[in-house]
Amino acid sequence: MSVDKAFREMVRNEIESQLKPLRDLVSRLEAGTADLDRLRTVAEQLAPLAGAVGPLFGVSAGSRGGAAPARRGPGRPARAASAPAAASGGKKRGRKPAAEGGARDCAIKGCGKPSRTKGYCAAHYQKLRMLEKTNRRPNNWVDYAEPNSVEDIKLPRGRAAAKALAEAKNAG
């Protein structure tokens, strides 16, 4: 067999394994058990990859946004149900919060970016998820906090970071 073919095989396997989390989530979504925010996060992380390799799997790049319901109003909790949202196309997805009337600013003081998820901008929502995962979510970092109302926290770095993580783990 040709070197070229072997190489392509290898790349394909690699891609398959990288896309697996997305596929798992999609099948859970189809089963009605996935949580949409999770799916959106993973989809966003994988988006560049999926966009590049989508054609390999017969997936059009436009289909990935389908699971993100962009018309969620501010201050209203997401309901995890409604599978029909997945069918409503990816067109609403975009970076134009100004057009969305009720778009609010990020909950973090001085951030100023538009909120995207649970009152937080993309970056701060990531941070929130990370803090939650590492058992360090501050009490005032609530979901749907008022815009510009939550004090940002500075994370320790280096050795202090490792220590903070270990302490949080023990506390939980």
Ligand SMILES: [Zn+2]
């Ligand atoms: Zn922010």
